[in-house]
Amino acid sequence: MTSPTHPAAASQPISIETVAIVGAGTMGLGIAQVCVQHGLPTILFDINADMLPKARQAIAAGLGKLVEKQKLSPEERDAALARLTLTDKLPEVRADLIVEAVVERLDVKQQLFRQLAEQNPAASIFASNTSSLPITRLAAGIPHPERVVGMHFFNPAPIMKLVEVISGVATAPDVADAVFALAGRLGKRPVRAADAPGFIVNRVARHYYVEGLKLAEEQVAPVEVIDELLESAGFRMGPFRLMDLIGVDSNYLVTSAMYEAFHFDAKFRPSRLQQQKVDAGHHGRKSGRGFYEYPASGPGKG
Numbered sequence: 153m154t155s156p157t158h159p160a161a162a163s164q165p166i167s168i169e170t171v172a173i174v175g176a177g178t179m180g181l182g183i184a185q186v187c188v189q190h191g192l193p194t195i196l197f198d199i200n201a202d203m204l205p206k207a208r209q210a211i212a213a214g215l216g217k218l219v220e221k222q223k224l225s226p227e228e229r230d231a232a233l234a235r236l237t238l239t240d241k242l243p244e245v246r247a248d249l250i251v252e253a254v255v256e257r258l259d260v261k262q263q264l265f266r267q268l269a270e271q272n273p274a275a276s277i278f279a280s281n282t283s284s285l286p287i288t289r290l291a292a293g294i295p296h297p298e299r300v301v302g303m304h305f306f307n308p309a310p311i312m313k314l315v316e317v318i319s320g321v322a323t324a325p326d327v328a329d330a331v332f333a334l335a336g337r338l339g340k341r342p343v344r345a346a347d348a349p350g351f352i353v354n355r356v357a358r359h360y361y362v363e364g365l366k367l368a369e370e371q372v373a374p375v376e377v378i379d380e381l382l383e384s385a386g387f388r389m390g391p392f393r394l395m396d397l398i399g400v401d402s403n404y405l406v407t408s409a410m411y412e413a414f415h416f417d418a419k420f421r422p423s424r425l426q427q428q429k430v431d432a433g434h435h436g437r438k439s440g441r442g443f444y445e446y447p448a449s450g451p452g453k454g
């Protein structure tokens with residue numbers, strides 16, 4: 153059996169010099185910050201124009217914190233910000249590497265990749281930050297599926313070192329290699345993962361959320377107590393505080409996708425308590441309220 157090949161990869165390693173991030177939400181803006189900080193001209197696109205000024209502010213604040221900690225000079229911060237282009241116009245999304253960080257829905261991500269394929273050369277790499285959707289399925293029906301790869305950052309992207317690099321059945325090895333190398337250039341610790349539901353971390357971590365929610369539903373203890381106990385047992389954040397950071401809606405979609413991917417295995421069943429939070433718009437820090445309230449600091453902070 154021969155491996156798929158990437159159009160740009162005939163004789164030399166694929167070079168990634170420009171990046172575009174699609175989706176300026178919790179993950180997209182963190183990934184964009186990391187890219188500009190590491191010297192890459194980066195386009196950040198969102199369909200919702202209202203997200204863009206907030207995204208610039210959040211990235212400026214993130215870089216500002218690094219200046220305060222003397223990890224970045226004010227000049228480096230300014231140069232990083234100058235590498236950032238924000239847009240709500242999809243035709244402007246052209247780059248060597250496009251990382252999508254939009255809502256966790258296969259149909260939305262596939263439609264986006266199909267549109268991007270029309271305006272980008274075959275050599276552009278399409279990476280997905282999906283937490284749970286199969287890369288093989290995501291690539292199906294996309295022109296040049298060998299360029300589709302998983303590049304899964306963790307939240308908060310500027311801080312967390314791990315990046316899972318996932319090859320689907322069609323992914324060209326040199327595409328995965330190029331994304332792996334880029335993650336290293338971004339100061340991350342890349343790890344290769346096979347295309348299994350939830351990859352590595354989310355497969356294990358799912359039970360942290362699912363069991364925490366079951367405890368709350370069964371009224372074994374209130375959410376604050378569950379969080380406090382797990383934090384005192386050594387976890388950095390309890391499951392509810394962590395879901396508020398992740399986005400209760402994003403976390404719910406990941407659990408739902410994994411439940412389906414594991415053929416409705418009861419151990420991944422999504423919680424009604426969480427579904428109600430989503431239905432009520434209590435999406436966590438980003439909406440100012442989730443399992444906790446974030447009134448004074450506003451959305452996005454805690």
Ligand SMILES: NC(=O)c1ccc[n+]([C@@H]2O[C@H](COP(=O)([O-])OP(=O)(O)OC[C@H]3O[C@@H](n4cnc5c(N)ncnc54)[C@H](O)[C@@H]3O)[C@@H](O)[C@H]2O)c1
Nearest residue numbers: 175176177178179198199200253254256282283307398402
């Ligand atoms: N939140 C986390 O902790 C986390 C961690 C790792 C991976 N992920 C994954 O990252 C992806 C994004 O999650 P998030 O939590 O950042 O979501 P989010 O809801 O915070 O942000 C999504 C953004 O995408 C935009 N968007 C939606 N559809 C779009 C489209 N078609 N084109 C352009 N923009 C579009 C929305 O306007 C929004 O700004 C998901 O696949 C999720 O599973 C999330």
